[in-house]
Amino acid sequence: MPRKTTNTKAKVADDVAAVAESSELNQEQLLEFYAQMVLIREFEKESERQYTRGNIKGFLHVYSGEEAIAVGAINVLRNDDVVVTHYRDHGQALVKGIEPKQAMAELFGKSTGCSKGKGGSMHLIDADKGFMGGYAIVGGQLPLATGFALASHYRDDDKVTLCFLGDGALNEGEFHECLNLAKVWNLPIIFFCENNLYGMGAPAKDHLAAPDKIYKMSEAYDIPGFRVDGNDVLEVHDLMTKLVKQIRGGSGPAFVEAQTYRIQGHSIADPANYRPEDEVNEWKLKDPIPSFKDWLLANGHATQDIIDQMHQTAEQEIIEAAEFAEQSPFPADEELYTGVYAE
Amino acid sequence: MSTEMTYRQAICQGLTEALDEDPRAYLMGEDIGPYGGAFAVTQGFWEKYGPRRIKDSPLSESAFVGAGIGSAMAGLRPIVEIMTINFSLLAIDQIVNHAAKVRYMSGDQFSVPMIIRTVTGAGASVAATHSQSFEGWYASVPGLYVVVPSTPEDALGLFRSCRELMDPVMFVEHILLYGSRGQVSEGVKIPLGKADIKKEGSDVTIISYSKMVQNSLEAAAMLENDGINAEVVDLRTLRPLDVETIIKSVKKTHRAVVVEETTKFGGFAGEVVSIIQQEAFDYLDAPVERVAGEEVPIPYSMPLEKLAIPDTQRIVSAVKKLI
Numbered sequence: 159m160p161r162k163t164t165n166t167k168a169k170v171a172d173d174v175a176a177v178a179e180s181s182e183l184n185q186e187q188l189l190e191f192y193a194q195m196v197l198i199r200e201f202e203k204e205s206e207r208q209y210t211r212g213n214i215k216g217f218l219h220v221y222s223g224e225e226a227i228a229v230g231a232i233n234v235l236r237n238d239d240v241v242v243t244h245y246r247d248h249g250q251a252l253v254k255g256i257e258p259k260q261a262m263a264e265l266f267g268k269s270t271g272c273s274k275g276k277g278g279s280m281h282l283i284d285a286d287k288g289f290m291g292g293y294a295i296v297g298g299q300l301p302l303a304t305g306f307a308l309a310s311h312y313r314d315d316d317k318v319t320l321c322f323l324g325d326g327a328l329n330e331g332e333f334h335e336c337l338n339l340a341k342v343w344n345l346p347i348i349f350f351c352e353n354n355l356y357g358m359g360a361p362a363k364d365h366l367a368a369p370d371k372i373y374k375m376s377e378a379y380d381i382p383g384f385r386v387d388g389n390d391v392l393e394v395h396d397l398m399t400k401l402v403k404q405i406r407g408g409s410g411p412a413f414v415e416a417q418t419y420r421i422q423g424h425s426i427a428d429p430a431n432y433r434p435e436d437e438v439n440e441w442k443l444k445d446p447i448p449s450f451k452d453w454l455l456a457n458g459h460a461t462q463d464i465i466d467q468m469h470q471t472a473e474q475e476i477i478e479a480a481e482f483a484e485q486s487p488f489p490a491d492e493e494l495y496t497g498v499y500a501e
Numbered sequence: 502m503s504t505e506m507t508y509r510q511a512i513c514q515g516l517t518e519a520l521d522e523d524p525r526a527y528l529m530g531e532d533i534g535p536y537g538g539a540f541a542v543t544q545g546f547w548e549k550y551g552p553r554r555i556k557d558s559p560l561s562e563s564a565f566v567g568a569g570i571g572s573a574m575a576g577l578r579p580i581v582e583i584m585t586i587n588f589s590l591l592a593i594d595q596i597v598n599h600a601a602k603v604r605y606m607s608g609d610q611f612s613v614p615m616i617i618r619t620v621t622g623a624g625a626s627v628a629a630t631h632s633q634s635f636e637g638w639y640a641s642v643p644g645l646y647v648v649v650p651s652t653p654e655d656a657l658g659l660f661r662s663c664r665e666l667m668d669p670v671m672f673v674e675h676i677l678l679y680g681s682r683g684q685v686s687e688g689v690k691i692p693l694g695k696a697d698i699k700k701e702g703s704d705v706t707i708i709s710y711s712k713m714v715q716n717s718l719e720a721a722a723m724l725e726n727d728g729i730n731a732e733v734v735d736l737r738t739l740r741p742l743d744v745e746t747i748i749k750s751v752k753k754t755h756r757a758v759v760v761e762e763t764t765k766f767g768g769f770a771g772e773v774v775s776i777i778q779q780e781a782f783d784y785l786d787a788p789v790e791r792v793a794g795e796e797v798p799i800p801y802s803m804p805l806e807k808l809a810i811p812d813t814q815r816i817v818s819a820v821k822k823l824i
């Protein structure tokens with residue numbers, strides 16, 4: 159479990175491997191998952207506020223509504239496993255271990271950001287944490303991820319690469335080229351499609367030949383494909399636990415489709431009024447955070463007090479992250495020229 | 502007779518005319534349908550023309566640009582939108598190896614009467630992969646036209662001419678110009694390869710295109726206060742290039758500054774400088790100056806981004822160096 163929120167009453171089991179091997183989660187772990195989901199949501203709410211204040215510029219794509227995927231999937235990985243993703247990357251970055259402070263500072267374009275302020279919201283990267291980015295060209299992350307998996311295969315180092323992509327990215331050639339390559343060379347990689355039903359403003363059902371069969375798209379490459387409820391953190395975790403184990407054991411690539419919904423527009427500039435109201439309302443009821451909370455309460459894993467406390471702690475951590483970002487300096491002018499080539 | 506409109510409205514009008522006047526014309530691109538276009542150029546088109554004429558395409562730049570080319574070879578008049586020029590890299594094989602070559606390679610059997618509209622430019626805080634200006638690259642490809650309007654009038658006037666061409670056009674709009682306003686004369690039509698003198702002057706020629714024309718005009722206004730009378734030449738099309746207008750102006754002013762937004766090394770401005778030194782060497786009173794972007798990817802951080810791309814002040818300084 160790469161990221162531990164230090165903020166819950168619950169302390170996460172120290173034995174990280176225990177989580178990875180079994181999908182059975184103890185109470186502390188369950189609460190930790192909830193805390194992480196809340197932390198992401200708070201981060202996104204704050205980033206939207208800061209955008210309106212002019213502290214964040216350019217494109218801002220928030221992850222609200224999709225938290226169960228990052229939390230359910232990435233917590234299965236080891237610290238040294240690899241995550242590669244697209245520009246909707248805040249949630250995944252936080253779970254893989256980038257601190258809210260470093261992520262928020264990056265959104266502010268500050269020198270203390272995880273990419274020194276040079277990448278921004280769409281390019282959160284922390285190689286030490288195994289979070290290899292954050293790439294803004296749709297589909298561009300897929301070959302890179304395939305390359306990370308190739309390196310693991312080459313070195314025989316038993317790392318797994320988890321590559322996220324959107325439903326829109328399924329239509330880029332890279333998706334098909336990479337599935338083929340990964341299978342031909344038996345690479346340790348999971349291609350994980352976050353199907354939030356929309357590309358930018360276009361419904362996936364209008365752009366995919368077989369929108370109901372996304373998880374079957376890998377079949378022709380002889381790669382096993384799975385579909386999960388992307389708003390159910392436990393279901394995601396369960397499937398990923400099995401897959402990661404198999405892949406670490408040398409089974410070769412897998413493909414996952416998780417169905418979810420982005421609560422907000424594509425980016426902050428998008429009011430998303432092309433979406434039918436009932437659809438939006440229907441998915442509001444499936445919001446992964448209240449659903450998981452209800453489950454925790456109903457099964458006696460948490461009390462309302464504990465829940466409230468977790469929300470407060472997350473809010474506090476995010477306020478501190480925003481303060482840190484605000485107080486941090488912008489990169490010095492000389493930074494413009496550093497990092498173009500190796501020093 | 503002229504009407505005031507925005508750059509966006511001018512392009513929108515050009516597209517409307519194409520669809521209304523030519524049954525072979527259709528639009529294709531990402532999110533141009535119900536969403537109305539990433540830059541809201543095609544708002545209302547889907548409702549008006551429907552899915553046969555407005556093809557809202559999946560995220561597959563190579564496939565839909567290539568399909569546009571094929572349909573043009575088959576006699577249609579596709580107007581394809583690539584959301585930004587950055588994403589044209591996913592389609593560059595289709596554009597350079599196919600659209601630009603097929604007439605020649607087929608011994609003149611095929612035409613590709615297709616307009617590719619796309620969006621260039623930095624300054625929107627969208628970081629390295631979303632802030633590039635590749636129009637200069639495309640200008641190096643025989644078989645392509647490259648059009649880079651800076652005003653609503655030029656946008657519509659040039660678009661009308663592009664529709665009559667039988668070869669592929671890269672029609673490159675600037676991300677920061679869509680809201681800019683200007684007068685558009687009724688029936689305006691501007692041929693490719695005709696630069697425009699946006700401001701007359703006698704002391705120095707500032708040559709640029711697209712958004713940098715605005716900066717050049719601002720610089721010219723500032724220079725006026727110092728008693729320097731600059732002429733501003735807007736290239737309007739990079740391929741074909743209006744060599745005559747450039748040379749005539751330089752012969753008059755004896756000094757030139759070439760301005761472009763992208764990185765200097767290997768930039769289109771180098772081509773312009775080369776032409777000036779060859780054709781007007783004896784008329785020059787100073788080496789030709791260049792103002793261009795720094796040799797770095799565009800950073801996200803706002804203060805750094807400002808340093809990376811040329812601004813009005815840098816144009817003013819370059820001119821002052823010459824005088």
Ligand SMILES: Cc1ncc(C[n+]2csc(CCOP(=O)(O)OP(=O)(O)O)c2C)c(N)n1
Binds near residue numbers: 323352560588591
């Ligand atoms: C190659 C390319 N084409 C177009 C874009 C513009 N764009 C950015 S995100 C996006 C939609 C992607 O949708 P999806 O893959 O479903 O991811 P989501 O945003 O829904 O998470 C588009 C069209 C881009 N960044 N890169």
Ligand SMILES: [Mg+2]
Binds near residue numbers: 325326357
């Ligand atoms: Mg999507």
